[in-house]
Amino acid sequence: MICDKFFTNVLFCCLVVQCLARLKGFEKLTSIDEAMSTFLKELKLKLLKSVRVPVHLALNRVVAEDIKAENDLPLFDRSTVDGYAVRAKDTFQASQFRPRILRLTGKERVQEKEARLVWTGNPLPHEADAVIMLEHTKKIPDGIEVGISVTPGENVSKRGEDVQKGEIAVKARTRLKPHHVGLLAALTVTHVNVVEKPKIAILSTGSELVDLGRKPKPNQIVDVNRVVLSLMCQELGAESLSLSIAKDDIQEIATKISEGIKKADIVITTGGTSVGQADLVPTAIDQIGAPGVIVHGITMRPGMPTALAVLQGKPVIVLSGNPVAAMVGFEVFARPLILKLLGVENEPRPMLKATLTRRAPSALGRQAFLRVRVFEKDGEFFAEPIRIKGAGILSTMTKANGYVIIPENCEGLEEGETVTVHLFDKMEKA
Amino acid sequence: MICDKFFTNVLFCCLVVQCLARLKGFEKLTSIDEAMSTFLKELKLKLLKSVRVPVHLALNRVVAEDIKAENDLPLFDRSTVDGYAVRAKDTFQASQFRPRILRLTGKERVQEKEARLVWTGNPLPHEADAVIMLEHTKKIPDGIEVGISVTPGENVSKRGEDVQKGEIAVKARTRLKPHHVGLLAALTVTHVNVVEKPKIAILSTGSELVDLGRKPKPNQIVDVNRVVLSLMCQELGAESLSLSIAKDDIQEIATKISEGIKKADIVITTGGTSVGQADLVPTAIDQIGAPGVIVHGITMRPGMPTALAVLQGKPVIVLSGNPVAAMVGFEVFARPLILKLLGVENEPRPMLKATLTRRAPSALGRQAFLRVRVFEKDGEFFAEPIRIKGAGILSTMTKANGYVIIPENCEGLEEGETVTVHLFDKMEKA
Numbered sequence: 081m082i083c084d085k086f087f088t089n090v091l092f093c094c095l096v097v098q099c100l101a102r103l104k105g106f107e108k109l110t111s112i113d114e115a116m117s118t119f120l121k122e123l124k125l126k127l128l129k130s131v132r133v134p135v136h137l138a139l140n141r142v143v144a145e146d147i148k149a150e151n152d153l154p155l156f157d158r159s160t161v162d163g164y165a166v167r168a169k170d171t172f173q174a175s176q177f178r179p180r181i182l183r184l185t186g187k188e189r190v191q192e193k194e195a196r197l198v199w200t201g202n203p204l205p206h207e208a209d210a211v212i213m214l215e216h217t218k219k220i221p222d223g224i225e226v227g228i229s230v231t232p233g234e235n236v237s238k239r240g241e242d243v244q245k246g247e248i249a250v251k252a253r254t255r256l257k258p259h260h261v262g263l264l265a266a267l268t269v270t271h272v273n274v275v276e277k278p279k280i281a282i283l284s285t286g287s288e289l290v291d292l293g294r295k296p297k298p299n300q301i302v303d304v305n306r307v308v309l310s311l312m313c314q315e316l317g318a319e320s321l322s323l324s325i326a327k328d329d330i331q332e333i334a335t336k337i338s339e340g341i342k343k344a345d346i347v348i349t350t351g352g353t354s355v356g357q358a359d360l361v362p363t364a365i366d367q368i369g370a371p372g373v374i375v376h377g378i379t380m381r382p383g384m385p386t387a388l389a390v391l392q393g394k395p396v397i398v399l400s401g402n403p404v405a406a407m408v409g410f411e412v413f414a415r416p417l418i419l420k421l422l423g424v425e426n427e428p429r430p431m432l433k434a435t436l437t438r439r440a441p442s443a444l445g446r447q448a449f450l451r452v453r454v455f456e457k458d459g460e461f462f463a464e465p466i467r468i469k470g471a472g473i474l475s476t477m478t479k480a481n482g483y484v485i486i487p488e489n490c491e492g493l494e495e496g497e498t499v500t501v502h503l504f505d506k507m508e509k510a
Numbered sequence: 511m512i513c514d515k516f517f518t519n520v521l522f523c524c525l526v527v528q529c530l531a532r533l534k535g536f537e538k539l540t541s542i543d544e545a546m547s548t549f550l551k552e553l554k555l556k557l558l559k560s561v562r563v564p565v566h567l568a569l570n571r572v573v574a575e576d577i578k579a580e581n582d583l584p585l586f587d588r589s590t591v592d593g594y595a596v597r598a599k600d601t602f603q604a605s606q607f608r609p610r611i612l613r614l615t616g617k618e619r620v621q622e623k624e625a626r627l628v629w630t631g632n633p634l635p636h637e638a639d640a641v642i643m644l645e646h647t648k649k650i651p652d653g654i655e656v657g658i659s660v661t662p663g664e665n666v667s668k669r670g671e672d673v674q675k676g677e678i679a680v681k682a683r684t685r686l687k688p689h690h691v692g693l694l695a696a697l698t699v700t701h702v703n704v705v706e707k708p709k710i711a712i713l714s715t716g717s718e719l720v721d722l723g724r725k726p727k728p729n730q731i732v733d734v735n736r737v738v739l740s741l742m743c744q745e746l747g748a749e750s751l752s753l754s755i756a757k758d759d760i761q762e763i764a765t766k767i768s769e770g771i772k773k774a775d776i777v778i779t780t781g782g783t784s785v786g787q788a789d790l791v792p793t794a795i796d797q798i799g800a801p802g803v804i805v806h807g808i809t810m811r812p813g814m815p816t817a818l819a820v821l822q823g824k825p826v827i828v829l830s831g832n833p834v835a836a837m838v839g840f841e842v843f844a845r846p847l848i849l850k851l852l853g854v855e856n857e858p859r860p861m862l863k864a865t866l867t868r869r870a871p872s873a874l875g876r877q878a879f880l881r882v883r884v885f886e887k888d889g890e891f892f893a894e895p896i897r898i899k900g901a902g903i904l905s906t907m908t909k910a911n912g913y914v915i916i917p918e919n920c921e922g923l924e925e926g927e928t929v930t931v932h933l934f935d936k937m938e939k940a
Contacts (some may be wrong), residue, residue, distance in 0.1 A: 129684075136722070139741050139744060160832070162784040162786070201718050202729075202833060214784070237902065249908075257741075258739075258741035258837070259907035259934075259935075261741055262738035263907070265732055265737045266732055268722070268726065286631060289630065292566070292698070292700060295698070298633075301585075302698055303695075305692075307565070307691055308692035309565055310689045311569050311687075311688035311691055312688045351630070351631075354644070376760070385651050401630050402590070402630065403692055403696070426936075427936045430860035430936075432862035440904070448630070459930065474557070474672050474681070474689070474692055474696055476674075477692070478679075485645050500889065503860050506857045
């Protein structure tokens with residue numbers, strides 16, 4: 081990183097002073113961490129209820145409470161192979177050249193020098209303590225030749241070996257993946273209590289916006305943000321509610337935000353936040369009630385005009401109207417909050433270290449979200465910064481599959497530097 | 511890795527010979543790569559049809575064809591900030607100490623020494639070529655003071671800057687994520703042609719199995735595999751069809767597999783594959799038709815008895831009845847095939863390099879899938895091998911979030927070694 085600590089601290093201070101002088105609209109810019117911590121202190125997040133769903137419909141849902149095993153798994157000692165259940169001691173010293181001979185039985189009990197055919201998953205007959213794989217035996221009239229010795233417990237899955245009765249099989253706040261559901265199914269669990277989906281109300285503001293599906297007139301543009309943010313909510317297992325589009329009108333904005341606060345757990349707005357006259361959303365929020373806007377202006381790029389507000393203890397996240405800045409703002413402030421509501425506080429995006437393929441400059445005083453394309457080549461990982469032709473270019477997102485955070489006190493990252501990438505789409509093999 | 515090339519090659523050969531001697535049921539074991547390549551040669555994979563869906567319902571669907579931009583994006587030069595549209599040359603040499611004064615206009619055209627108020631996203635008035643941010647100006651009667659100079663194009667998003675008319679906005683075979691849908695929405699695309707969901711028929715075999723939801727009698731166990739594999743299909747964007755449970759009966763198995771071949775693009779079975787008498791599924795398949803089973807027995811652990819078969823040009827993937835082995839077999843053979851049907855050939859799971867926290871032994875001659883728990887600590891990544899108490903332990907999957915591949919010619923991995931982890935669940939921050 082291009083950041084000598086003493087030198088950049090000095091530079092950084094100069095820059096902040098300069099910013100303060102320039103940004104009449106913002107009394108001060110707040111760092112992401114400070115903003116989030118102030119936000120969390122003011123919020124009164126309500127615990128979500130739980131709902132009961134069949135396990136096979138519970139993929140990606142979050143378990144509301146610890147799920148304890150009501151039985152041992154497996155419920156009985158069972159064979160892990162196709163073969164013959166035996167008493168291990170009857171096979172001692174057997175070899176291909178000196179095979180042991182065992183009599184076949186079909187009974188529930190295997191007696192001395194007896195063997196019983198079992199398939200994978202079959203319970204072990206009484207007094208048998210091991211299973212010899214079929215391929216290590218030879219069938220002879222009335223019996224088998226055993227060419228290998230087995231130890232007690234060999235090829236046997238012991239009762240309770242996987243999970244014991246009373247043990248927690250799946251912890252509360254686990255997001256269910258196929259393997260969790262598999263374990264629950266094995267324990268004969270058919271239904272689980274999962275956390276209700278958080279409701280996220282999304283409002284787009286801007287007189288120039290039209291709904292996707294309506295043909296934009298000249299000077300109009302399609303409202304991209306509501307579509308994107310709603311899908312980002314869906315990916316996290318939240319339910320999005322549309323508050324539609326508000327014109328650049330403080331009263332209309334306030335009415336719709338109030339509606340969102342009534343219906344949803346989180347309200348997200350886009351557009352109408354910057355400085356001076358255009359700062360419609362923060363103004364509308366402060367008209368609705370206290371404490372209203374608690375942070376406005378963040379030392380991040382993109383997304384500097386982001387604001388955070390609290391109404392009736394609920395979060396209102398005020399994102400930029402620029403779609404790229406809105407996505408980054410969602411990632412930084414909405415994603416952790418939605419996960420918090422779900423109780424999943426430890427769910428980072430997949431991360432990896434990669435080598436930067438070229439220099440990426442950054443502005444001091446801003447935490448930058450550098451979009452990169454990560455790829456694997458010959459077992460090594462590389463991150464290629466996406467070239468930006470202009471601000472808010474949507475195709476920088478579709479060309480990227482991850483982002484790298486460049487800290488505030490850095491002027492950029494050097495070619496060849498090792499960076500930590502946060503993946504938001506699949507990586508590629510070159 | 512504990513693998514000297516010459517030495518292990520010798521060891522490996524000895525082992526293979528030994529295996530061949532032992533494994534009467536398998537003429538030979540095949541490596542994963544060879545098995546897959548033989549399989550692909552025999553298959554006649556049908557191209558899936560495409561279906562038209564609204565973009566906002568297309569998350570995670572795979573685009574069937576290139577989507578070209580029908581218009582420039584943006585469609586007109588527009589402001590990227592709230593501010594005043596100006597002719598850049600009128601601001602040259604302006605500074606906080608020597609501000610320039612510009613007259614305000616409301617007209618469509620900005621003339622010399624004029625400025626017009628614009629909000630983010632507004633089209634640029636004629637003859638304006640830059641925008642000064644509100645915070646760099648001061649309102650005075652009939653005009654503004656400009657305390658900074660701007661260059662032509664500054665704070666302006668040029669027509670076509672993001673995507674040009676005719677350019678491919680989203681390539682064929684892209685799996686749509688929120689940012690892709692955002693770009694499509696911005697281009698006023700409301701519907702997309704996506705690849706139909708591949709249909710995967712899943713059959714469980716085993717007389718001891720009962721459907722989840724039915725109480726298992728003594729000696730019975732719940733059919734876990736159909737539940738798990740169906741969810742794994744769902745995660746990939748495939749549709750699973752249940753062929754229910756077949757008893758250990760060749761005729762019943764053959765009937766159900768034939769039904770699957772009629773209805774589905776891929777048939778997956780679990781159980782009834784090993785050696786000798788228990789090898790019911792391969793036997794049933796070979797009764798149905800040619801070429802039938804083309805690979806049986808793979809040098810992998812778990813999942814050695816996996817078989818690959820072809821009927822009417824369609825793949826039949828014969829997985830072990832052991833749930834862990836079935837999941838690994840799905841990962842290795844079914845996942846790439848489902849992606850191939852979707853046309854998404856480059857979608858590895860998220861990968862990263864991590865430091866192994868302790869030694870993990872492995873058997874020579876088997877490619878092992880070591881389950882690990884990856885976590886991040888102080889910016890470094892670690893992979894902790896999950897301790898295995900016995901074979902086929904389901905909780906090894908729920909305790910893990912990724913796997914490491916240990917090659918066939920290795921006796922294991924050492925503590926402190928750097929390994930490549932494939933993530934199948936979220937990573938954790940310690």
